[in-house]
Amino acid sequence: MISGHILVVDDEPQIHRFLNPALSAAGYKPLRANNAAEALRQAAASAPDLILLDLGLPDMDGQEVLRRLRAFSSVPVIILSARDREAEKIAALDGGADDYVEKPFALGELLARVRTALRRTGAITPPSATLHVADLAITPDSTHRGGSLLPLTKREHALLLLLARNRGRVLTHRQLLTALWGPAHTEDVAYLRVYIGQLRKHLGEAAAKLISTEPGIGYRLLDDT
Secondary structure (H helix, E strand, O other): OOOOEEEEEOOOHHHHHHHHHHHHHOOOEEEEEOOHHHHHHHHHHHOOOEEEEEOEOOOOEHHHHHHHHHOOOOOOEEEEEOOOOHHHHHHHHHOOOOEEEEOOOOHHHHHHHHHHHHHHHHOOOOOOOOEEEOOEEEOOOOEEEOOEEOOOOHHHHHHHHHHHHOOOOEEEHHHHHHHHHOHHHOOOHHHHHHHHHHHHHHHOHHHHOOEEEEOOOEEEEOOOO
């Protein structure tokens, strides 16, 4: 049973030889693009459910491909790249990528990231719905654990809600700071660390462990399902 069309954008034939059978075995239909022009054409014509995008393409940098893609599509994008600099990761995530996986990568981890991205976008949660994370029940107004209201400040709750609505996705410092404090505070990373620390103390051991620090980049609420 096909559970999604995945466009693999990479100019390395060995990547396609490796990924195509693995994706097919996992129940996906792989699509192939060897360059940026073909990737943008297929993204528009085929409307894939997810894109695996290499940054080092022969005709255009992957960051520019991502920028052009986001002009017409909100399809989940996972970056696959040998570039391991934090600045590259941050630029891609701030530019609209959903995740970033370094080459060489473990197939199991990549497939888990794919499942998380598809699950998050394939079953869109209404803004008013209750989100369940570990033993927490999170609504737009409050957070409960085991039926008891947690004493979160409005800002702590807003931070948790934002992470929960993007579960499995890395949110950069800039994205979090802009969403919660506005564009004038995009460099106040130390301030954000304080709030993350306070939030972890409130949540209890099980839930606190789900808030993963992505060093130099941001934070991710891990998928506990």
